[in-house]
Amino acid sequence: MLSAPTALIAIIGPVEPALLTAWTAHYRALGIEDFRLAFHFPDHVPHAWQHQLVTTSRDLGIVPTKISTGSWHEHTNTELRDALREQAGPGWHLLADSDEFHTYPAPLAEVTAAAESAGRQVVGGLMLDRAAADGRLAHWRPETGLDRAFPLGGHLTHRLLHGDPRKIVLARSGVPVASGNHRASGHKPDPDALACVHHFKWRMGVLDDLQRRVEKFTAGDWAEHTPAVREEASRLLDHIDRHHGRIDVADPRLAFRRVTLDQLPTGWTAEARTIATCWHPHATTSHR
Template structure:
């Protein structure tokens, strides 16, 4: 029996409309046919951008499930995501943030079929942070594509931000997934077959977003369960402050190198396995980067 394509589940925030178009096209090329998307916008997002993003997905042939406006509490994304998953119904669910372009070592239907055959009810991935060649947080031109604008891939999330780089990229409909899609409690993905999650977060405007996140979580305007998200933002802001507003792409800890969405990174299986199986939450110790 052929494995049906997964339903893609995502909560979309205030990103550039051309990036959203590129994101939809990427997953359509992977074979995704059904998109269950909801928008959530903090109050500062202009009505013009809200309308533009809604028009963007409709222009791609997708009818968004709903739109909400308000604080982006730590639980907001999870609740909206889970409502979309309930609506999607039985089968495999592909979980992706709007700045995450997943890259699989095989055809998507083959990945799900192999997981089914092996009894795995969740498929894992590892974040690969994409940045400009200069390390600066730049904008991009849609006609050039994200690969050209952000040609370097490395391990910024856990080696600088001390965040969890692990992702659950595919999960059966009845598998609970934690906040941020980082874990599926009681379901350990196969570390030998990990997706590369190309993470295009480090673009123009992200520093303002991170400063707003720190301010709102610190003040209590946005509710948090732990200080982890705020701490990660603080690590990035401190780092670029020490490096002239840029990410230090020459730091060997981050292992930045040329990568592309057209082929898996060299030695990805071994590299991803080592990080995925060894990562542990950080201790509360001072950090410099």
């Protein structure tokens, strides 16, 4: 017997209202109807921005489950996410950050049905970082669209930043998921059915966010479990400095190429399987 319809669980930070609108449309097109969102705003975010985002959510027909402000400790996301999952109840939970747009190898109902038939309680994904054609951290307009503004997809997160690119994108309600949605202890996703997690983080404004993250974690104003998040942010800032304010999309290690949200990248199944099964924490980075 198939489970109840999937609920989307997400913590929304101070993103552009247009991104929230595009994100919501993307998941509605995948068949999501139940959105369980919590908004969290660090103290530096202007009240007008907070109000605009919450208003946008309501205009989209989504009433936030929780709105909070204050420090963005490493455990903040996890605690808010787990509270949302508890409220969502039984069934499948789709886990996505507000800059993550999933592309699946089949319709969502078929993906969860296949996992259930195989006795699996999680579905995995692999991050593919999206970038502008020239590597700039670009501003984008809704009329342009994300695919046109950020047409390239590559492996920035793990090959340059030494971050974990693996994601748990769907989990049964009773399955605990680690911080950052990277793992679910005791549960292995099918390596031949990994979703593509298009990661639209590298937009205008992200450098200020990363610099603030480094400063707050270093000073101890925001609590961290390991230095991994801070180290990843520092690596990106260093890379951008060396390349005159851009991501080096021509670096063959990063494998940037043109991709779109409406289909899996060419050769994705084998590529994602290889990366997911071979990835291990970098020697100098703690495993989150």
